[in-house]
Amino acid sequence: MTKKDISVVVLTSRGPRHSFFCRELAQHFKLDGIVVDDRYHPLDRIVSFLKNCGLNPVRILKKLSQKRKLSVFEKRDSLIEDRAFPVNGPSFPEGVPLLMSPDPNSLDATRWIRDRKPDVIAVFGTRLIKDHVLSIARLGALNLHTGLSPFYRGGQCTFWCLYEEDLEHVGVTVHHLSSKIDGGDIVYTSKPEIDEQDTVRSIECKLVWLGSRDMIRAIGEIAGGNAPRIPQVEKGKLFLSKMFTLDKRLELEKKMADGLLRKLLRVP
Numbered sequence: 001m002t003k004k005d006i007s008v009v010v011l012t013s014r015g016p017r018h019s020f021f022c023r024e025l026a027q028h029f030k031l032d033g034i035v036v037d038d039r040y041h042p043l044d045r046i047v048s049f050l051k052n053c054g055l056n057p058v059r060i061l062k063k064l065s066q067k068r069k070l071s072v073f074e075k076r077d078s079l080i081e082d083r084a085f086p087v088n089g090p091s092f093p094e095g096v097p098l099l100m101s102p103d104p105n106s107l108d109a110t111r112w113i114r115d116r117k118p119d120v121i122a123v124f125g126t127r128l129i130k131d132h133v134l135s136i137a138r139l140g141a142l143n144l145h146t147g148l149s150p151f152y153r154g155g156q157c158t159f160w161c162l163y164e165e166d167l168e169h170v171g172v173t174v175h176h177l178s179s180k181i182d183g184g185d186i187v188y189t190s191k192p193e194i195d196e197q198d199t200v201r202s203i204e205c206k207l208v209w210l211g212s213r214d215m216i217r218a219i220g221e222i223a224g225g226n227a228p229r230i231p232q233v234e235k236g237k238l239f240l241s242k243m244f245t246l247d248k249r250l251e252l253e254k255k256m257a258d259g260l261l262r263k264l265l266r267v268p
Contacts, residue, residue: 170207
């Protein structure tokens with residue numbers, strides 16, 4: 001079986017990094033479908049924001065003030081990612097069937113994926129994908145996790161590494177998917193080169209480049225029956241979305257502005 005004979009369905013999200021991931025895989029494999037986890041819309045964000053504030057006017061005003069402060073950094077990060085993953089033309093590879101789904105675990109999405117009879121399901125940037133979807137792949141399902149498993153699992157792992165001043169565990173993992181969050185057997189891990197001018201977002205962009213390369217290698221090897229499987233014996237740390245607060249984000253931005261990376265890299 002050549003690489004171009006390997007049928008792959010990608011489960012991903014919306015954004016320059018996710019489009020890049022799909023385009024990279026399409027250059028090497030027979031991409032038979034892309035499912036976009038299409039859940040984050042403006043109204044959803046507003047409802048979630050109000051719920052998190054408990055409809056408390058004082059908390060709402062405080063959070064809005066913090067969001068205004070963070071907007072400067074979010075614009076910076078958006079530019080960083082756009083420059084790292086420029087798009088000339090459609091966001092996703094032309095000619096590849098695309099399903100925008102509010103839930104990739106839904107019955108409709110499951111049927112859509114099953115109809116494509118994929119050899120491999122490749123996941124990057126979605127919610128937790130359930131076993132009934134993963135089992136569709138004839139050879140297996142792989143995930144790109146922008147964290148170094150098993151040490152950092154869950155979301156925003158690069159942020160948490162920097163927040164905890166732990167550069168040693170900044171990295172990316174390609175692993176077999178299981179019911180445990182980022183807990184399946186590891187195929188490959190990689191670490192980026194970091195310099196004092198980096199931000200959380202620029203480091204994450206480096207991780208996506210490395211992880212996409214590793215994913216391409218892993219898919220080829222899983223099809224050949226020789227992909228590594230390294231069990232995750234350590235429990236590590238699990239970071240949930242509710243932990244990624246505005247307070248902590250502003251705190252890290254201040255640390256970064258005050259030379260955190262320079263200190264951690266021991267730049268004279």
